[in-house]
Amino acid sequence: MRLKLDFISSDNLDGKSEDKKINFILKKVRDGSILVMDGVMKPEEEMNLIKETMRRVDNGFPGIEICSLKKELKGMKLFFDRVSERRERLWSWLTNAPTETSLKGGITLIGPAKIIKKIKKNPDSFSVITEV
């Protein structure tokens, strides 16, 4: 049996709308790939990923396993990150429009639940058990 890992850089997903990003991820995962992405999704995006996953669950695709580690920003980087986030939220709030987002620092793993049997997460690491 083969296990396929796709490593995706944040450049590949940055600037994509949320729908496109979710479609991209779910297509790869449904095809049996485990994605390792540079960056973490926003909580709202991740919740929408779960929602869309549920819509696509069928007898052959029971869903996904997901785990991410967010890079903790400090000092000026944290300050500018927060300013940028608030600007995005203010615009979204004023216009009722969804924000086009970029992935935040960190790492995310998303794979088919059929293959990934368990993810054990610690605050700064995680291990993945697969069965193929």
Place this chain on the structure above:
Amino acid sequence: MVFGGFINWLRNLFGSKRNISLGIYGCTNVGKTTLANKIALDFTGETVGKASPIPHETRFVQKKEKVDIKNDGKKLSINILDMPGLETKIDYRKFLKYGMSRATAKERAKEATQGVVEAIKWLSNVDTVLAVMDSTRDPLTQVNITLLGNLEARKIPVILVANKTDLKNSRPNQIKEAFPQYPFVSVSALKGENMDQLYDAIIKHARKSK
């Protein structure tokens, strides 16, 4: 529409909704319905729904409206919203272990996926959330992290509830340590232990409805 959000905010500000919508969220089998039932029983004498050890027993949002919580001389009127359990995967084969036929299991799985979608949609309509976790299980799951991140982003007040403290291997402190930034109460909804502290926390932290 430009300024649509601002108009919605003004509308909400002058709205006249009186009861607080208390959403009970968490993974499957953490005791959400048992907790909802305990709260409803304490103040109305009626239950909200049927609790079961089979995952995804709650597949639709269950409501109990106008529940007046009273504790220590304080009172709060709430609508209890018992949500289907959040999951990233639902495999119908899991239900076969509980003696269901293949057709019943598939139907249950389908309803369960719809339940998760419904629970997520309801995040836009709750005023306060009880994030329920099973104190015998590892709290650092992606579902818990995503749920709490969403509530924070939406500025919805959240109270962490470590449930099942009556069980021998219960370790409520690991939940508190994993998410130290949130108000925290440990309870046994089944045995009715520590419920007064939970009512106190709800009255203290619940946000006035939108």
